[in-house]
Amino acid sequence: MPEPPQPEATAAGTVLCLRGGTVCDATGERRADVLVRDGTITEVADGLTPPPGARVLDCDGAWVVPGLVDLHAHLREPGGEDAETIETGARAGALGGFSALVAMPNTSPPLDDPAVVAAVAAAGRRAPCRVYPAGCVTRGRAGTELAPLGELYDLGVRVFTDDGACVADAGVLRAALEYTRALPGAVVAQHAEDPALAADGHMHEGAWSSRLGIPGRPAVAETAVVARDLEVVGHTGGRYHLLHCSAAGSVALLRAARDAGLAVTAEVTPHHCVLTDECCATFDPLYKVHPPLREPGDRDAMVAALAAGVIDAIATDHAPHPPVTKERPFEEAPPGMLGLQTALAVVWTHLVAPGRLTPAQAFAALSWRPAAIAGLTAEGHGGPVAPGRPAHLTVFDPQARWRLGADGLAGPSANSPFLDVELTGRVRHTVVGGEAVVVDHEARR
């Protein structure tokens, strides 16, 4: 990928020794210490002796994995800095074990313009973890005219999405899929919710919405778009990624497309694997997300699809909103919840600890699979943990029990249902480009 002149944050001259942990990456698991010099992994072996002057990071009892990669973070800059900035979002990411975030383009102005994308990319290189802007599929995310996909591609953009809005026009989607076939590694990522079927809805349409009188967004709003899109992909070719899959019906469609050999990937959020529409009975807009929290059967289908590999990745859909916007009735509050700081811990607490995912499955879904989808493997994200690779590493203590309090949040927003809830498993250290940006749960920059 062509590099603009701005230098990345590096760790020239520093030597780190990650000692005592168990390494897990796409090649398997092994007991090993990891030596990092000048931003690059130099040795991976059991019982390394730290060289003089090396900073030792204690990894006793912990997993050492390739830095996590989030395909789906709303960092709000430019335009929404009262909710989050690239810097605070990247700090939240680092605290959550992420070395790379894909920043969603629904900013103000949106990321449909080379100048705006270049500015975000530049800020992203200086941030506590790496931030890679996604680009809009259509101008102004209006769903009618294609954005300058090639120009954005040349700035390094690989993920194109109108997230927050669905590319509802099948002709526009077809054009985007066909055009990006000429851009190797590019992927069209769809927010699959039919705007007419989801119209004016604020939660999942089901027994709970019926009871609560909150207008609903039915599962068919998602599955109808997924079914149509996969038909289009079958016709055009091109790479298609389904953002935040939430409905059980989408899983069968994905499986069939995969079996037919289509280049289709999918992600799910931690909250869609853990929470259900019953949470909305509190009328607390913390639980308002698009797509909405669905029924227990949908939730369980998400976890099963992750375990079966039908859904490739776990992505946060980290969506900060300043507190004042959540001091409203459910129907008037904006959708979205925080995710970066709690993603791995929530997945561990609810999916890995109860044995529904193996540790390796969880790390795959949060690191090397999303890295491959977003074209970030070449940037050194997603491992493997091997000599010569850039040092993006996360150290995760699976035994730690902790609570994230409001005072522990990196940004100005606090819209997380996982605040003050006991979680099992906590990110201990995060190394980005050879720099220890989180040490012993504390952000160092």
Place this chain on the structure above:
Amino acid sequence: MTGMRHLLGITGLDRPAIECYLDDAAAFWEVLGRDIPKVPALRGRTVVTLFLEDSTRTRLSFETAARRLSADTMSFQARGSSVAKGESLLDTVRTIEALGVDALVVRHPAAGAPHRIAGWVDAAVVNGGDGRHEHPTQALLDCFTLRRHLGTGLDGCRIGIIGDVAHSRVARSGVRAFSALGAEVTLIAPPTLLPERVETWPARVTHDLDAELAELDVAYVLRVQRERDAARRLPPLHEYYARYGLTEARAARMKPHAVVMHPGPMIRGLEVATTVADGPRSLVRDQVRAGVAVRMAVLFRLLGSPAGGDDA
């Protein structure tokens, strides 16, 4: 029943709790018939009506109830939502509470707004209608009206709720209250005006009004909510009236003693014929007077005892 702090919905009230409100309402109904229909029970207390959606009828009914109990009243109204005014609902409510308020009657276009407010204030909160969710005092006054009219309880009474159930907070509260008191409720509407997963409601469902008419003791006619998205869900309105309107001919086919109710405001000629709305079967006027007695009972129960106790 004692110690209830808010009235946010019929949800959460069991039969004895509902009956307790109705019994108290009977005592206040008697007060309303006196030469001076006013008692000093809530002297020195302040009741604020916070109506963020237009509804003159309900607001006047609550304010009349508060004044008949000798409470002071204040009225806070805004067109549109608090969002439109740029102030958060929390800020609005905190401002009002700072004036010194014992009870807050909330009408809001969004479901659950009174529940949110109840979490923010010390005052008692009464749900005066929230979005499509609940309208508990309407349900109580309907039960009260029916109980008075029947002279007995509602056990076995066959109530048909006709019309736009999907968008109706009156229906959501009414079905819960009627069925809790032992009535048999049938929802009568075209499929597009029925709520999703209607099989989870404690009611029978039919799309055929004519087949059901002769069975009903009560025809409860809902307003067609034209300001919401009913237009998209319905063919032209004359077709609706032809199939679901309570016409004079249909009213004539009801049981001799069957009655007609409507939560108001009525759209005559769309849901119900004028001759039916004003006819001998109509309990509409009784419903309005019952509204004041029921709301007196609610305010009296929430404010007439020492603070403290369980949440609603």
Place this chain on the structure above:
Amino acid sequence: MAGSRPTEPQPEAAPGGGRFAFRARVFDADALRRATIRIAHEIVERNRGATDVVLVGLPRRGPEIARRIAAAIRSFEGVEVPVGTLDVTMHRDDLALRPVRPLGPTRLPTDVGGRVVVLVDDVLFTGRTVRAALDALGTFGRPRAVQLAVLVDRGHRELPIRADFVGKNLPTKRVEDVRVRLTDTDGVAEDVVELWAPSDVDTAAAGGAGP
């Protein structure tokens, strides 16, 4: 006194957490009947007949006592005196001090304007119930006069209120309790009025009342 009772009341829990014990019988059924009849005579005598009189009982036991007075007047005067019920709960000034009680019915048999209303209650104590009753009565109209009849006046008034017709003046301690039990309202076999006291007040007299 207590030794003549067929069954002995046992000390029982008092609202304040202490226990109450039986102290003395104020009226037995016969004495209560005679006091009621005497009150009926006094009402007729005071009002020079009973034509304009309306008896209004205050729940719980006032309405029953009013009915008995009306029956007595009918028997010796041959006049049917209207009897009503007036629940004063929503007129009380001490609502905030106690849990809300279920509201009782209010039924006035006739227009009270220009009539003589005799309020009837079992026990006159602080006077607050009577004050609330006067207040409530005012919402129905303007009686020519309001009088008050009670079975027992136990003193300790907190307001300038006195009874016109009294079955018995009973000096009591403030903490004591005068208990009226009528066959019609309390399900007892015989009417009785008793004085009870907290067990720790004069324990010897209270606790020593065994067989």
